[in-house]
Amino acid sequence: MKVFVIIPTHNSESTISGTLNSFIAVKEKCPIEINAIIVDDCSEDRTLEIIDNLSVPFKIIQNKSKGVSSARNSALEYLYEFEDTSDIWITFLDSDDYLSNQFFSNLDEKINTFDYIAFEYKNLQVDDVFDGNRSKEISGVNVVEYPFESAIDKAISNFGNNKINFNSPWGRLLKLDFLVKYKFKFHNNLSYKEDFLFNMEVLNKIPRVGTIDTLGYYHVINPESVVxxxxxxxxxxxxxxxxxxxxxxxxxxxxxxxxxxxxxxxxxxxxxxxxxxxxxxxxxxxxxxxxxxxxxxxxxxxxxxxxxxxxxxxxxxxxxxxxxxxxxxxxxxx
CATH class of the missing domain: 1.20.58 (Methane Monooxygenase Hydroxylase; Chain G, domain 1)
Structure with a gap:
């Protein structure tokens, strides 16, 4: 069993170090193989230099300044070329957010009966200090089946449990052999709500959906974000x-x-x-x-x-x- 973390970057020098250090902390404790794929979209700052100076080697794909959807698609296309896509999961990590090892260090083979697993996230303000990888240890994660129809309802309405969502790219694990079956991609023509449409198209193919009530992702509310x-x-x-x-x-x-x-x-x-x-x-x-x-x-x-x-x-x-x-x-x- 493997997990690939897809990280798009573009002029991310001020945040990428913290983001990748959270990934490294997860990698050190994760009982399964976990790797990062960084897709850099023509950064003109020190982003790539900072990545090169970290202690863990990363797979880096150079994108041609086409935006975040194209960057994510470049990573998906790379993974879709694998001869064997079984027992492989993917997740997305924005270049100013963090992963929590509280969640990833407890993953095991029992998740393989699902195709789409959403896990808990927490919002942080830009000035908040990230301490997620000093959180208390837990033993195991419990996957609860979630009707895909309800997941579609929640993706559309965005109401209900605000710890789990179904309309962002992050905060979920997606099974690669399910994705490759339909060759899902983000719509490159969109600069707004492309992640919502991606999730809707995935959920429309009736995956077996599960949720895990364990915190796995920290999302930073950026004042420069689209909203x-x-x-x-x-x-x-x-x-x-x-x-x-x-x-x-x-x-x-x-x-x-x-x-x-x-x-x-x-x-x-x-x-x-x-x-x-x-x-x-x-x-x-x-x-x-x-x-x-x-x-x-x-x-x-x-x-x-x-x-x-x-x-x-x-x-x-x-x-x-x-x-x-x-x-x-x-x-x-x-």
């Missing part, structure tokens, strides 16, 4: 994603929920984004009407979130076309 900035292609990306979802085996309720969450995400990264200094009132209004014309009609009963929430207020104001009020509300976020 905190203007994504100029988000609207077109969302339209593409909605079209791809209709090709999958999702029910009407899931389709409506996916459209609702698509609308909600666009409010934050496209209509009323943070950190967009050259934005104007007229530009926001134009984007608001663009999204509204595409996402209509919504009915009150289509609302998929909690009624006692700010999102429900946004939903009502959006439905009755109160752009001015919404613009004032979101101005406190900018």
């Amino acid at each position: 905190n900035n203007f994504v100029k292609d988000a609207f077109n990306n969302e339209k593409f994603i909605q079209g791809q979802l209709l090709k999958l085996s999702i029910n009407k309720k899931q389709e409506i929920m996916a459209r609702y969450n698509g609308w909600l995400g666009l409010q934050y990264v496209y209509v009323f984004p943070k950190h967009y200094k050259s934005d104007t009132y007229e530009s926001r209004k134009s984007r608001f009407m663009q999204v509204r014309s595409y996402m209509q009609p919504f009915r009150i009963k289509d609302y998929g979130g909690h009624k006692k929430s700010k999102e429900f207020i946004f939903f009502l104001l959006y439905k009755i076309n109160f752009f001015k009020i919404l613009d004032i509300i979101f101005s406190f976020r900018r």
Whole structure:
């Protein structure tokens, strides 16, 4: 049994050392073979120099500045060429996040009856000190079967247990022989929600899904991440994603929920984004009407979130076309 950790990098000199040291700590304690594949997307800083100076050799793939989806795909393509893909698992690690050996040091062969295993993660702020590999020791991990239909529901809604998700690339183990059967890849044309669509396409092929309630991943909330900035292609990306979802085996309720969450995400990264200094009132209004014309009609009963929430207020104001009020509300976020 082997695990390959796929790590995309691009100008990651300020974080890659901590990330790879967490991997090294995991490797030292893991009872099974675990290796890292680093895909560097044309870094122009000291990222590769820092990697070379670490004590553990890494498989490094040079990518051609095509973005994180292409970088992940390069690693997948490398693994898909293996003659024997049995008993091999993959997981993803972002270049500013950390693995926890509390989880990986307890993996064993019993996970091999599953195809897709989600495990717990914890959010950290940029200034938080990572101490995950000094956490208390545990004995063994317990895999609980999780209906793939429920995993699809959770991937779409992103509600429920916030310790495990089904819409990020990290925080899960994926069985290589299941992936290679369908040659799954990330969509290179997407700069927004590409990880959500990847998970949806994997789950649509009915893998045997399991969850493990052990912390295995630390995700750093980066103020420069997509959710905190203007994504100029988000609207077109969302339209593409909605079209791809209709090709999958999702029910009407899931389709409506996916459209609702698509609308909600666009409010934050496209209509009323943070950190967009050259934005104007007229530009926001134009984007608001663009999204509204595409996402209509919504009915009150289509609302998929909690009624006692700010999102429900946004939903009502959006439905009755109160752009001015919404613009004032979101101005406190900018």
